[in-house]
Amino acid sequence: MMPVMLVTGSAKRIGAAIVRTAHAAGYRVLIHYHRSEQAATALANELNAIRPQSAALLQADLTVVNTSESLNQFTQQIIAQFGQLDVLVHNASRFYPTAMGAITSLQWQELFLTNAKAPLLLTQALAPHLAAQQGCVISLLDIHAHDKPFPNYIVYNMAKAAHRSMVQSLALELAPAIRVNGIAPGVNILPDPSSDQAIDPQVQQALIDAIPLQRIGTPADIADCVLYLAQAAYITGQIIAIDGGRSLTLAGNLTP
Numbered sequence: 001m002m003p004v005m006l007v008t009g010s011a012k013r014i015g016a017a018i019v020r021t022a023h024a025a026g027y028r029v030l031i032h033y034h035r036s037e038q039a040a041t042a043l044a045n046e047l048n049a050i051r052p053q054s055a056a057l058l059q060a061d062l063t064v065v066n067t068s069e070s071l072n073q074f075t076q077q078i079i080a081q082f083g084q085l086d087v088l089v090h091n092a093s094r095f096y097p098t099a100m101g102a103i104t105s106l107q108w109q110e111l112f113l114t115n116a117k118a119p120l121l122l123t124q125a126l127a128p129h130l131a132a133q134q135g136c137v138i139s140l141l142d143i144h145a146h147d148k149p150f151p152n153y154i155v156y157n158m159a160k161a162a163h164r165s166m167v168q169s170l171a172l173e174l175a176p177a178i179r180v181n182g183i184a185p186g187v188n189i190l191p192d193p194s195s196d197q198a199i200d201p202q203v204q205q206a207l208i209d210a211i212p213l214q215r216i217g218t219p220a221d222i223a224d225c226v227l228y229l230a231q232a233a234y235i236t237g238q239i240i241a242i243d244g245g246r247s248l249t250l251a252g253n254l255t256p
């Protein structure tokens with residue numbers, strides 16, 4: 001049987017690129033979404049037209065991890081789709097600024113939920129299934145996840161730093177049964193200009209100017225690395241930056 005990959009938040013953008021690349025390589029895919037039902041359904045239909053019964057949908061707000069009942073139910077729903085899980089990709093995320101002086105507990109909860117808490121609790125719940133397949137976990141982090149914070153995004157930076165630490169901790173905890181790795185994108189796709197995560201045009205230009213390769217990356221660059229890590233049998237606990245060289249120029253601010 002072909003392996004099964006679950007990608008959280010995969011209706012659109014980087015998540016959808018990961019799903020398409022894995023599917024093209026023969027994976028059966030679980031497309032998880034929260035609000036983007038239309039995009040998720042269109043993606044599943046597109047992939048099932050290529051290979052019948054190769055893509056399934058899972059709708060959930062990741063707040064399901066907040067109680068053991070809803071988490072168990074979600075876990076069962078995941079495994080029921082194809083009867084196994086080989087690769088778990090933590091891609092779902094919230095991303096918005098939290099200016100010092102105006103940070104709220106609600107922002108903390110929301111940013112930590114998707115970027116740190118859900119990845120840990122979901123991995124824990126699915127670990128027995130992943131172990132049964134000698135599977136792996138791949139986390140979408142950020143080049144700002146540790147020593148080079150993105151200005152004005154304090155809570156997001158902190159949450160991704162926690163997630164980065166999870167990758168390294170779980171690589172030890174779950175070895176030798178499950179490999180755990182991370183990918184740190186630089187700027188691989190800008191937030192949708194109509195969303196609440198949109199980045200100001202001046203900041204966008206400053207971001208591009210600060211990239212040695214002088215352009216933003218693509219979701220496919222990330223997806224190719226996910227596929228590589230999914231198949232890299234002797235790699236665990238590693239974090240690969242896919243950033244056009246940007247992390248080399250970062251000094252905790254936006255200038256090169």
Ligand SMILES: NC(=O)c1ccc[n+]([C@@H]2O[C@H](COP(=O)([O-])OP(=O)(O)OC[C@H]3O[C@@H](n4cnc5c(N)ncnc54)[C@H](OP(=O)(O)O)[C@@H]3O)[C@@H](O)[C@H]2O)c1
Nearest residue numbers: 009013014033034035036061062091092093140187188189
């Ligand atoms: N874009 C970049 O260049 C870049 C840079 C650095 C790091 N990254 C990381 O790479 C990953 C993908 O980036 P992206 O820009 O493609 O992500 P994104 O579009 O900002 O978010 C991906 C998905 O997360 C889902 N999501 C948000 N809150 C959720 C919740 N409470 N429950 C369930 N799902 C939720 C949304 O699903 P619905 O639409 O279905 O609601 C959304 O489509 C993220 O982890 C991001 O932090 C990206």
